[in-house]
Amino acid sequence: MPRYLIERSFPDGLALEPNKQGCAAANSVIGTNAEQGVTWIHSYVTPNKKTTYCIYDGPSPEAIRKVATKNGLPVDKITEVRVLDPYFHM
Amino acid sequence: MQLLERGAELTALQVLFESAKSGAGRLALISGEAGIGKTSFVEHFAASAKNAQVLRGYCDPLLTPTPLGPLFDIAQQLGGKLSSVLDAETQRSLLFPTLLYQLQSIAPVVVLIFEDIHWADDATLDLIRYLARRLEALRVLFIVTCRDDEIPRLGAVRSLLGGFAGSSVFKRIQLSQLSLEAVQTLSSGIFDDAATLHARTAGNPLFVSEILQNIQVQIPESVRDIVLSRLTKLSPSARELVEVAAVIGSRIEPQILQGTLEVSANDVSESIDSGLLIVKDSVIAFRHELLREAILYSFDPWVRQNLYRRVLKVASLLLRDNRNDYAQIAHYAEGASDAEAVVRYGMAAANAAQKYGAHREAASHFKRVLKFSVNKTPETRGSLLMKYADECALVDDLNESCSAFQEAAEIWNSSGNPLKYGEAMTQLAWPMVRSGRDAEAQGACTLAIEILEPLGETQQLASAYRMAAHLKMLDRDRLAATHLGNKAIDLAERLGDNQTVAGGELAVGTAILVSGDLEGRKRLNRCIALAEQHHLESLKALAMLNIGTSYGELYMFADAERELAAGIAFARDSNLEHSEHYMTAWLALVRMYQGRWQEATDLALMTLAQTNLAIVSRIMALIALGRVRVRRGDPAALTALDEAYELAVQSGTLQRVAPVLAARAEFAWLEGEAATSAEEAHKAFKLAQSKRHSWHTGEFCYWLMCCEEMVVVPDWVAQPFALQIAGSWREAADSWSHLGCPYEQARALAEGDVGAQFEALKIFDALGAKPAAAMLRQTIRLSGTSHVPRGIRSTTRGNPFGLTKRELEILPLLTQGLTNGEIALKLRLSVKTVGHHVSSVLSKLAVTNRKAAGRIALQRGII
Structure with missing residues (x-):
């Protein structure tokens, strides 16, 4: 399954706190993703919380967009990526 | 045996049953390996389904299954109109619809069971699809069981059920192997070593129960070993009974059994005691199909053939005309290697399969008959091959169909029958063109006409003209298609051949309509009227398909949308899958142009998920998907367009190649690869011009202009493209907006003044057209106008970029599209000097191409 890097903008900053509500929100995203065979691997967030870079596995870019809409998450750009491990060749 | 570890599955089925009771029918697929207990599970549920009328249909493991076997079973249980409709040759x-009507009238709820659909014939699969699509409004729980380790027909079943994946009507219930605990429960008090028993049987309930029935010191390797050891323990007469029963089939027709051998009560009770047979609905049956298979394949081949002979003799005597059991008897005949019987019953079976629309089965019967008619006359073999080839084409086995028609043609040619020879060559053209071998198809058709014309006015000649017209229509050659089509219609009308008249109208009407002349619609309407009058459903669907897609090719998307929706509904109702898929793929394209991208990709992906998709449908769905990805800037755009291109090139026809190349040109342009973009556009530009296709030609001219290529724009290109190329961006944008194409509208506005550019940005952003929006933002930034209020053109005359006098002289010329050579000639300079000036102008204006330079020059009032 292809892996994607998804760039998202949150002009008001991303509100995902490490508490019960945050956990519930993340779980609901994971549940919606599963309906389309999409898996959220992990994300990177800028210090101002206005941009996130998310690593996802999914069957197609369309599946990524579909769950984003359902989850109410913005999509700026989807890029297909592969893992490059700097220590692999040592 | 008790039903263990099926609680969750039963609850799931119960939920579906409740929904069915409330009027929202459901389809449940019960799947699992052979012996997992699908039948026991379903029967357990059926026994508990209160107040439900339970109807059961069975699919049989014949080499070639009986068409609509389960429907015949159900008709017997239901009685009434359905069985009389089945009996009559309707x-x-x-x-x-008759079955549907009868199901609707049963209160309060129906549990409809189709067992073993991995053995189902094509017509039964059609029936399942037909019912499933209407379940939502029925008080019916439709349960189908299917082995998931039975390979041969799994593809067709999978593609059928794949169509329902994700729909709320459908649920798959997978039965899994028993756990060690369950095996312990079952074996407690009978056998101590439950762990070994579990490991050896892999938790297969049938295997476990077979072993526990008659436990020995050593656990046998397989169910087969158990069965065979039981068989050897039977008395000779009981053993013969079991063996004959195995040959008769999974359903043991009592009359055939009694006719084949003396059935004594002792033998029956002995074989029931052995655990091989059971009594079900007061008829003897095998306890499980696996037991029967084990016995059948244990015979010496000669013994088996002998048994088949005995059964065949009895069965053929019992045969009554209006019964649907030719397939069964043909099966016995093949087992008996009785060539005469295979031919006789195989032909009858093939005709029955054809009648019920089980085309895969019909093809398979014809193939079997062919195998057994090596010594028949050329006429017989020729006709058989033609029928076989016909059925192969219907189930998309196109290579097989082509070679059968070719073989038939050779037979007719060498046996001196030019009429049949010409007919075979005409028919050969169809599977050829459908597998993308257009040039060969043209050749076959031309040859057919050459052969048939000297023979005078024949139906075959009319057909050949019609086929030739159709091929020319596909090739978008209006003149030739109209000429040949009218010849076909004239001749067929004189001969009273309505099908060919309707087919001719289809070819002519489509050729006219797709060329942009709406008069073509009248001819297509005549085709539809004739098709309705003579019950030619597939021709009607094809006419609707051509109307919808022609409007699509003409950018009349509102009309295309309406016609395609009607066509899809009709094809769906008539079980014409290929037409449905092709129209769905085209609707995806329409949605793409309409800016309804989510719907476009949903439709395209749904089409691409079909396993038996025709190449032409695949190409169109890939283009829709690829082009939305291009416009969104999503990954995998090129993956889709590469595959589409590869497939389209094989066909070589404009209607496939042009839209792929247009999408590829757009992709390259948005990637900033002007040279590649021009290259893609050039690949089909000449072809589009030679067919005078105003839209494809218009689009290619547009891309070539974008890439600063010199093109002579024909005066007949489609209006919005012509306007845009001429620089009339406002009129072009209005024209696109009128056609309902927001992206194209924005693209035209982007070439306009700053106000228009901001308008364009709004549209691009709303669509999610990232690359086009980014490009436009860059243009606005570079032109320095982003912070300046509107109305800039009238106020800022002058030379803000510091261009030299010579550069100011060259700028208007290069924005008119003149080449360096032409400018050099005009200004009496060397080409090299002009080259320097041009690059200096471009760099001062901070643009990369002449078109953008022209745009900025206009905006800033330099020219």
Whole structure:
């Protein structure tokens, strides 16, 4: 399954706190993703919380967009990526 | 045996049953390996389904299954109209609605069970699809069981059920192997070593129960070993009974059994005691199909053939005309290697399969008959091959169809029958063109006409003209298609051949309509009227398909949308899958142009998920998907367009190649690869011009202009493209907006003044057209106008970029599209000097191409 890097903008900053509500929100995203065979691997967030870079596995870019809409998450750009491990060749 | 570890599965089925009771029917697929207990599970549920009328249909493990076997079973249980419709030689189109009508009238709820659909024939799969699509409004729980380790027919079943994946009507219930605990429960008090028993049987309930029935010191390797050891323990007469029963089949027709051998009560009770047979609904049956298979394949081949001979003799004597059991008897005949019987019953079986629309089965019967008619006359073999080839084409086995038609043609040619020879060559053209071998198809058709014309006015000649017209229509050659089509219609009308008249109208009407002349619609309407009058459903669907897609090719998307929706509904109702898929793929394209991208990709992906998709449908769906990805800037755009291109090139026809190349040109342009973009556009530009296709030609001219290529724009290109190329961006944008194409509208506005550019940005952003929006933002930034209020053109005359006098002289010329050579000639300079000036102008204006330079020059009032 292809892996994607998804760039998202949150002009008001991303509100995902490490508490019960945050956990519930993340779980609901994971549940919606599963309906389309999409898996959220992990994300990177800028210090101002206005941009996130998310690593996802999914069957197609369309599946990524579909769950984003359902989850109410913005999509700026989807890029297909592969893992490059700097220590692999040592 | 008790039903263990099926609690969750039963609850799931119960939920579906409740929904069915409340009027929202459901389809449940019970799947699992052979012996997992699908039948026991379903029967357990059926026994508990209160107040439900339970109807059961069975699919049999014949080499070539009986068409609509389960429907015949159900008709017997239901009685009433359905069984009389089945008995009478009625059209198949009446059967399914009759069943539906009868199901609707049963209160309060029906549990409809189709067992073993991995052995189902094509017509039964059609029936399942037909019912499933209407379940939402029925008080019916439709349960189908299917082995998931039975390979041969799994593809067809999978593609059928794949169509329902994700729909709320459908649920798959997978039965899994028993756990060690369950095996312990079952074996407690009978056998101590439950762990070994579990490991050896892999938790297969049938295997476990077979072993526990008659436990020995050593656990046998397989169910087969158990069965065979039981068989050897039977008395000779009981053993013969079991063996004959195995040959008769999974359903043991009592009359055939009694006719084949003396059935004594002792033998029956002995074989029931052995655990091989059971009594079900007061008829003897095998306890499980696996037991029967084990016995059948244990015979010496000669013994088996002998048994088949005995059964065949009895069965053929019992045969009554209006019964649907030719397939069964043909199966016995093949087992008996009785060539005469295979031919006789195989032909009858093939005709029955054809009648019920089980085309895969019909093809398979014809193939079997062919195998057994090596010594028949050329006429017989020729006709057989033609029928076989016909059925192969219907189930998309196109290579097989082509070679069978070719073989038939050779036979007719060498046996001196030019009429049949010409007919075979005409028919050969169709599977050829459908597999993308257009040039060969043209050749076959031309040859057919050459052969047939000297023979005078024949139906075959009319057909050949019609086929030739159709091929020319596909090739978008209006003149030739109209000429040949009218010849076909004239001749067929004189001969009273309505099908060919309707087919001719289809070819002519489409050729006219797709060329942009709406008069073509009248001819297509005549085709539809004739098709309705003579029950030619597939021709009607094809006419609707051509109307919808022609409007699509003409950018009349509102009309295309309406016609395609009607066509899809009709094809769906008539079980014409290929037409449905192709129209769905085209609707995806329409949605793409309409800016309804989510719907476009949903439709395209749904089409691409079909396993038996025709190449032409695949190409169109890939283009829709690829082009939305291009416009969104999503990954995998090129993956889709590469595959589409590869497939389209094989066909070589404009209607496939042009839209792929246009999408590829757009992709390259948005990637900033002007040279590649021009290259893609050039690949089909000449072809589009030679067919005078105003839209494809218009689009290619547009891309070539974008890439600063010199092109002579024909005066007949489609209006919005012509306007845009001429620089009339406002009129072009209005024209696109009128056609309902927001992206194209924005693209035209982007070439306008700053106000228009901001308008364009709004549209691009709303669509999610990232690359086009980014490009436009860059243009606005570079032109320095982003912070300046509107109305800039009238106020800022002058030379803000510091261009030299010579550069100011060259700028208007290069924005008119003149080449360096032409400018050099005009200004009496060397080409090299002009080259320097041009690059200096471009760099001062901070643009990369002449078109953008022209745009900025206009905006800033330099020219």
